[in-house]
Amino acid sequence: MQRGIALVQVLLIVAVLSILALYFTQSARQQVHNATLMVDKAQAYVELQSAEANVLYALFTEPKDPEQIPSAQSEALINKWNFHGEEFIYSPQVSVAIQDLRGLLNLHYPNKQRLTQLLTYSGLNDYDAQLMSRQIIQWQQLDGRTDSLPNNITARHAAIHDVNELTHLGLAPAQLSVLQANTTQYKKGAFNPMTAPNSLLNAILTQDVARHVIMLRQAKQLTVREFSQVTGFTENDDIILYPSNLFKVTLNAQVGEASVQKEIYYHLQPTGKPVVNIVAVKAQ
Numbered sequence: 001m002q003r004g005i006a007l008v009q010v011l012l013i014v015a016v017l018s019i020l021a022l023y024f025t026q027s028a029r030q031q032v033h034n035a036t037l038m039v040d041k042a043q044a045y046v047e048l049q050s051a052e053a054n055v056l057y058a059l060f061t062e063p064k065d066p067e068q069i070p071s072a073q074s075e076a077l078i079n080k081w082n083f084h085g086e087e088f089i090y091s092p093q094v095s096v097a098i099q100d101l102r103g104l105l106n107l108h109y110p111n112k113q114r115l116t117q118l119l120t121y122s123g124l125n126d127y128d129a130q131l132m133s134r135q136i137i138q139w140q141q142l143d144g145r146t147d148s149l150p151n152n153i154t155a156r157h158a159a160i161h162d163v164n165e166l167t168h169l170g171l172a173p174a175q176l177s178v179l180q181a182n183t184t185q186y187k188k189g190a191f192n193p194m195t196a197p198n199s200l201l202n203a204i205l206t207q208d209v210a211r212h213v214i215m216l217r218q219a220k221q222l223t224v225r226e227f228s229q230v231t232g233f234t235e236n237d238d239i240i241l242y243p244s245n246l247f248k249v250t251l252n253a254q255v256g257e258a259s260v261q262k263e264i265y266y267h268l269q270p271t272g273k274p275v276v277n278i279v280a281v282k283a284q
Contacts (some may be wrong), residue, residue, distance in 0.1 A: 103195030
C-alpha cells in the first residue's frame with residue numbers, strides 16, 4: 001500500500017517537473033524570439049535610415065531629366081528609380097517608391113475634369129462622379145455656392161488636411177483609396193502627367209494610350225515629345241512635363257520577421273532655407 005502511494009507521489013512530482021520544464025522551455029523560446037525580433041527591428045531601422053539618406057542625397061545631386069537614359073556607369077539607384085510612385089528594390093532589405101507630387105491631383109484646388117475622370121475610374125457612374133467632384137470642391141471653398149452639398153452636410157469652408165476627411169461627404173472606401181493614391185494636399189500649381197501614377201493615367205487617358213505610355217515608361221524609353229504626341233498633353237500654364245522639387249518618398253524595410261515603413265513628404269529647396277523642408281512624416 002505504501003509502495004503504491006509512493007509511486008503515485010513520484011508520478012505526480014515527475015508530472016509537475018515536466019510541466020515546469022515545458023513552461024520554462026516555451027518561455028525561453030519566446031524570450032529568444034522577442035530578442036531576435038527586437039534586433040531585426042533595430043536593423044530594419046538602420047537599413048531604412050541608410051536608404052532614406054541615400055535617396056535624399058540622390059534627389060539633390062542627380063539630374064531628374066525625364067529623357068535621361070541611365071548608363072551602365074550610373075549609380076545603381078539612378079538606374080532603378082522612377083518618379084511615378086512605382087515601388088523598386090533598393091536593397092535586399094529595402095524597397096522604395098518616389099512620387100513627384102506634381103504628378104498627383106491637387107486635392108485643395110482640383111481640376112474638376114480630371115477629378116471627375118478619377119472618380120469615374122474608381123467605380124462611380126458619370127453623374128455621381130461629377131456630383132462628387134462638385135461636392136469636394138464646394139465643401140472646401142472659402143465662400144460661394146454650396147448647392148451641391150446635401151442639406152445635412154455643412155461646408156467646411158477650409159482646405160482639408162487629410163483625404164480621410166472626405167468620409168463626411170459619404171465617399172466609399174473604394175473612392176477614398178483611389179483618392180489617397182492619386183491626390184495630394186501638399187502641392188500647388190501645375191500638373192505633370194508624365195509622373196502620374198499608373199492608376200491616374202488609366203483614369204485620364206484612353207485604355208490604349210495609357211497602356212502605351214506605361215509600357216514606354218517601364219522600359220525607360222518615354223520622351224517628352226512622344227508623350228505629347230501620344231496623349232495630346234503639351235506644356236502650358238497648367239501642365240509642366242518635368243519633375244518638381246516636391247516628393248513623397250515611401251520606404252519599406254524588412255529584416256527577418258520585423259518590418260518598418262516610413263512615408264516622408266519633402267520640399268527640396270537647393271537655394272533656400274531650409275534646404276530640405278520635411279512637410280510631413282508618417283511612420284509605422
